[in-house]
Amino acid sequence: MRWDIIIPLAIYLVLLIGIAVWAFNQRQAVQTGGKSAEYYIAGRGLGWFILIFTLLASAASAGTYIGGPGFGYEWGYGWVLAAMAQVPATLLVLGVLGKKFAIVARKLHALTVTDFLRHRYGSHVVVILAAIGIVASLMVYMSAQFVGGARILQEITGVPYVWLVIIFAG
């Protein structure tokens, strides 16, 4: 148990929880009708700078830390070249979906993709299926994140693997 690494991590976690509590108190001041937008997308007021960090955070996952280097070690630079294809994917996502989604979402007051589907098709079945699909795929994705993060932290800090998975999931 390497305490010189665990303690800064714990302090960082406490800071994050503090920011969440502060944001919760800020949220009380938002007028009614805007609370969902304030929670999900920060009231549409974050701007381009935070968008960059959102994209970077999406790219930084267990795949980037464990899977990517593992593949690179086994297959060499050819795999790294193939992974470079996700560089223009960022502009593709923003360019294809950005403007049209932004305009239509402001008209519909839609916050998520499921809102879009509900407005487009008007059918409960579509919305329920979309929600089930999102939850199922996120379960799979998040379990990979738990395993990857717990393995990394186990190697770094020496805390037993099971504890780390429980902490991550919590």
Added chain:
Amino acid sequence: MSETRERTGAIEEDFTEDPRYAASRREMIISFVYFGVYTFVLIGVAWLIGGGKDADEIGFILGFPDWFFWSAYVGGAIFSVVPYFLVKYWFVDMPLSASGEDSEVGEYESPERRSGEPSPQD
């Protein structure tokens, strides 16, 4: 007969498509073209420089294989600068709010707006 024709005509005339959608569509096509060109250049340059060579024949630049250096690093650097010019010259700056007006005046009445207008007491 003429009644239904009038009704369908009225329905078609009532709906005018938001003119911002056409610009959005053009930007979508530009993004696709950018993605396609980037991928094509990345793979093409890598294959042209390093395709089918034995490990002894590959030259090294800064420690990296030359095909990787030219395709991923140099190509990536050039294509990271290209979007700046794409957006500057080809993309249209437009307000995103629902009504098409300036997005500062939106759902949340911000205090800055109130201070600029004459208040009802004046």
